[in-house]
Amino acid sequence: MKVQKKLLQIKSRSICMTANKIVIINNEKCSEKDRNIYCQNIEIKSLAEILKYTFDLYFILRRGKINPIHKISSKKIYLTNSYFDLFSKLSYFFKQKKNKYLIISITPFTFFAFILISLSGKKCFLYLRSDGREEFKYIFGFGFVWIYKLMLFFMAKYCTIIAVNKLIYPKKFFLALPSQIDKDWLKNSKRIKNKKLKLLYVGRIKVEKGVYSLLKLFNKIQKNISATLTLVGHGDELRNLNKNIKHIQPTYSKKKLIEIYDKHDIVILPSFTEGHPQVLLESLARKKPIIIFSNIAFVKKDFNNVFVSERNQDDFNKTITYIKKNFKLISKDFKKNKIPTKINFKNQLIKILNQSN
Structure with missing residues (x-):
């Protein structure tokens, strides 16, 4: 060495x-x-x-x-x-x-x-x-x-x-x-069965990233869906989060970040603007379905298991419910994705x- x-x-x-x-x-x-x-x-x-x-x-x-x-x-x-x-x-x-x-x-x-x-x-x-x-x-x-x-x-x-x-x-x-996708991201992807549905956001805590919009939607859908939301990122200080929302600081460790993805069920990308989001590639590499909103629908490209939702309570709720009910079915499509690598x-x-x- x-x-x-x-x-x-x-x-x-x-x-x-x-x-x-x-x-x-x-x-x-x-x-x-x-x-x-x-x-x-x-x-x-x-x-x-x-x-x-x-x-x-x-x-x-x-x-x-x-x-x-x-x-x-x-x-x-x-x-x-x-x-x-x-x-x-x-x-x-x-x-x-x-x-x-x-x-x-x-x-x-x-x-x-x-x-x-x-x-x-x-x-x-x-x-x-x-x-x-x-x-x-x-x-x-x-x-x-x-x-x-x-x-x-x-x-x-x-x-x-x-x-x-x-x-x-x-x-x-x-x-x-x-x-950032290399062989570590692509190997040994696994799904942990959670009692509660676990949603994940990875990115900066900034208004243009749609975090505050996501928090409002999450609070509304909790009447219909039993779920938790984890926010991983630096930026604005978040206060008065409810008990089902957890904010943790970003990690420099690729291994730890992969583990965070693996512990969750669905990734949410609520940004108002994006170019080529790394979170989308990371989610698909770890075989996690990801929800984006219609204003950045173009980043879906030809990828499978990228779900486009309108930025409102009803459509967001329907999209999550569909993924939850059909996870076994849609899981077969992950292997069809050709993910750009490092x-x-x-x-x-x-x-x-x-x-x-």
């Missing part, structure tokens, strides 16, 4: 000497602990893992006061405290001619980075993983959507676009479907980034 680890370290150093440098810029807030950098969302951690043996990676992220969850496997991380700090960090990389730049999502922070990169005469990749217009609408209000559209207009004009679907960006783009994502992204933009 030690020999294998040493070989990987040697391989990593040799790649850093010969491979293209890629500077990844994201609005992600990170914290430092014991000389390691941690993020709350797994995307940055995943990018570091899948690209570090192909490219010489550098990250420019935001410093924030957050609970450390996912350790980023890179020592080449610059945490910024301000826009001036961002300017200073990027200026260092502009002195190097052959660097490539990958911007994740559109925010004021990443838009400022884009302006600096463009003024320096460099080009960059822009990776769109979700519908920012809808997120702006639910976070800031409909009146602020024009700001996102303006940023998208300029960034799309000068960047090479990578996206997860054509609804996010309808013009020319490269497709890359993020996935390896698929790695190959897609490396092929795109190896192109000259």
Whole structure:
């Protein structure tokens, strides 16, 4: 094991000497602990893992006061405290001619980075993983959507676009479907028979994720269905939850997260906006039916056992009841699903980034 680890370290150093440098810029807030950098969302951690043996990676992220969850496997991380700090960090990389730049999502922070990169005469990749217009609408209000559209207009004009679907960006783009699914997610899936139906939500506790909408619906259907609801995620503080609702903090352990899925019967994805939800892939990998709502019905694609409900008490109740009564029947359809894997994502992204933009 030690020999294998040493070989990987040697391989990593040799790649850093010969491979293209890629500077990844994201609005992600990170914290430092014991000389390691941690993020709350797994995307940055995943990018570091899948690209570090192909490219010489550098990250420019935001410093924030957050609970450390996912350790980023890179020592080449610059945490910024301000826009001036961002300017200073990027200026260092502009002195190097052959660097490539990958911007994740559109925010004021990443838009400022884009302006600096463009003024320096460099080009960059822009990776769109979700519908920012809808997120702006639910976070800031409909009146602020024009700001996102303006940023998208300029960034799309000068960047090479990578996206997860054509609804996010309808013009020319490269497709890359993020996935955390590996052999651990796909093996030994099991169903535990619970006395009470156990519903599960995994994701951020934020209004745009539809959590508060889900809580209202769950409280209403309890008159007809005996069930519990577990919320796994960080974000807003939830108060006055009834005895059948439990909120637990997210886990960095893949094994523990898989165990959480296995202990539940149905997964709920109540988001108002999504691009390519990882929760959907994780649910299907663990052979758990998942309920989504009609405003994100497009994420169902050709997957089996993804059930679309209207966002009202009656339809939500009917959907849960149908799944409960027909679980044995629908279980046969899980094996028909072709779930994108982490390896698929790695190959897609490396092929795109190896192109000259």
